[in-house]
Amino acid sequence: MTDRRSELAANLASVEERIAAACASTGRKREEVTLIVVTKTYPASDVRILHELGVRHVAENRDQDAAPKAAECADLDLTWHFVGQLQTNKVRSVVRYADLVQSVDRVRLVTALSAAAEQAGREVGCLIQVALDAEEGAVRGERGGVAPDGIEELADAVEAAPGLRLGGLMTVAPLAGPLAGRPGAAFEQLVEFSSRLRAGHPAATMVSAGMSGDLEDAVAAGATHVRVGTAVLGVRPRLG
Template sequence: MTDLQGRKDELTANLARVEERIAAACAAAGRKREDVTLIVVTKTYPASDVRILSGLGVRHVAENRDQDAAPKAAECADLPLTWHFVGQLQTNKVRSVVGYADLVQSVDRARLVTALSKEAVRAERELGCLIQVALDADEDGRGERGGVGVGGVEELAARVAEAPGLRLDGLMTVAPLTGDYAGRQQAAFERLMDLSTALRAAHPAANMVSAGMSSDLEQAVAAGATHVRVGTAVLGVRPRLG
């Protein structure tokens, strides 16, 4: 019981620090705090941490590996949480992911759209989808960390919008480690905002922009992100995966 209380105290303090950072970034950008949603990335951490975070008011959590996420989501099914899948998704994992995820933020190819649509219809669910944009890719290529190149966003978004069982919610990116935007996170996120503006001209409801993590959430908020994905700053340095 003491260990659990200690972990709760640790997460409470970490979450408060992250909240302060988001609030300060919003104030600096002239934005309202409620305009930015915190998604806590709980990958590699146990369901007990998710339960503590839910008790502290967290409503959005993210996972990137189905084999870890599926049992965790099942264990936490009684909690008022929205589950985001943020990892590169293989089509053979789609049925499982559709069983618990409310949004898939890593849609990056037509074949994945087809698979998600099929399983969403089968499960009688509406699944939110974000197009993952690879700002380090060739115009129509794929990025080092997943995602579709800028030139492929419009076509892929149209596929999602037309697919039964799927809802086009917006765009996601991870700050590139290489290429023109390496070390220029805010410029990368501003580019994503430009793409979001273009997307909303054709799909007005697709207004979600997921960008920024523990190290660069301030730049994402400054650029206009609606959602930030924070793991380490809330949960601590991740244990090594075996």
């Protein structure tokens, strides 16, 4: 455990240095960017160590891994983010522990989340996942997300839904299309969409973008939250 704590502390310090340097180089304050550690495939013991090291935001992408882990760490003051593609049959479980769902990409999911949140007596924050590799009007791709022209409809649906709170936008750097291999340009586009969204939804201030390999691009573009897994936790086998 001591070795693992030392490993995580060193990795976390390195990531913190990267975020701080990216903020400094673009004239941003470090407190403008929130680090979310993506703990998918890693055990609850790692989450506890990260909490001891000061981490307060963690993310998961599979309910079957996340639900038992969140229950085991229920005594910790953590904000849990769900970042994976979410099927409606998992919604009731997810809203029991997730404070924010960052992968909202269709109205049917909004409806399911609202019903489950109301039943659980919770308010759940929602980020609209934008597929920057999607053509206008296209169906979401394998990684999820709504095409840019669908953002406003979903935003209106979330804002009108009981038990839900519209938080902002999220994206993953596209693997295809004109923005493939250009994370900086992709994240700048997301920030532009965020600016437009806030004109009608001023509380939707979150911009979640950037991972281990491109967090600097996200910070430079104006992201408010970066989602980092491997750079903090390393490479480990999947949970059983």
